[in-house]
Amino acid sequence: MERLSDVLFSGSQTEFLLEIFIRTFIMFLLVLLVLRLLGRRGVRQLTLFEMAMIISLGSAAGDPMFQDDLPISYAVIVFMTVVLLYKGITWIVMKYRPMEKMLEGAALTVVQDGMFALEEDRDLTFSKMEFFSELRNLSVEHLGQVREGVLEVDGTLSVLFYEPSQVRFGLALFPSRYREISGYHGPGPFACMFCGKVIKEIPVGKECPRCSRNRWALAMNTQRV
Known part of the structure; x- marks a missing residue:
């Protein structure tokens, strides 16, 4: 004491x-x-x-x-x-x-047409998981609901959504659906877990035709609630 x-x-x-x-x-x-x-x-x-x-x-x-x-x-x-x-x-x-x-930087396009913008990827200081969290906070279930997402200079995320009738298949953002498939032979479509590219069938060699990565998850196309 x-x-x-x-x-x-x-x-x-x-x-x-x-x-x-x-x-x-x-x-x-x-x-x-x-x-x-x-x-x-x-x-x-x-x-x-x-x-x-x-x-x-x-x-x-x-x-x-x-x-x-x-x-x-x-x-x-x-x-x-x-x-x-x-x-x-x-x-x-x-x-x-x-x-x-x-001094302040410039806004960066993060999501374009339901996929991550690869040309901006090298300039990003956020991890994909941080973007997932921000999108989930905006009630976004998958990337197919997002027409364009922009990271503002103050760190906030601005999002434009597709109309309900235009929602496409996209990469799931919630942990319950964002899971890598292994040895799966069921129906697709499938989404690249790195860039969000959606394809009907996993190609031979399993590499994404857009980013050359090889991790896939089942895509989903639910509308925003």
Whole structure:
């Protein structure tokens, strides 16, 4: 118990504990004020550039909260500089499209015509399972229901669906149906578990004619509920 007390309070000064409370309270209000001035954004709407800015603000706010040799005025100067930089860079981004792409990236097509877009695959930082999870959250049962899916710069997924009458066979997204078939000789169609290509019969050699992979699952064509 004495050891725990040493870990928690060793070397602490009682009068400085109150100062830490006051400093933390002030810095917290300053952070809220700055974020309010920068505009309303949800966490999922933040771009990479905005995340870097918030991390900078957090770093600048943290030290003055408990270091008595750092006046709060230093943090205020840092905040003002970050806000000016943010406003300036935002203006530049609005004027010059290449700068926006460099700082924030570009939207990527993930699903096209019920299949994964192979040409964008090398640029993706998400795993297929993460995309499956995002699509499942949108009540998508299989890729055949999706006409186009785009990964936005803020990490969200935007989806256009086929009309019910146009739903095609596609790769299942739920674990109960996303299962590799082995030695299966029943009727198809079948979907490539990598790219979502659907074929009526598994070809000789079992390689997908689109991506050259060789893992297959039964395709499905249920409509969205």
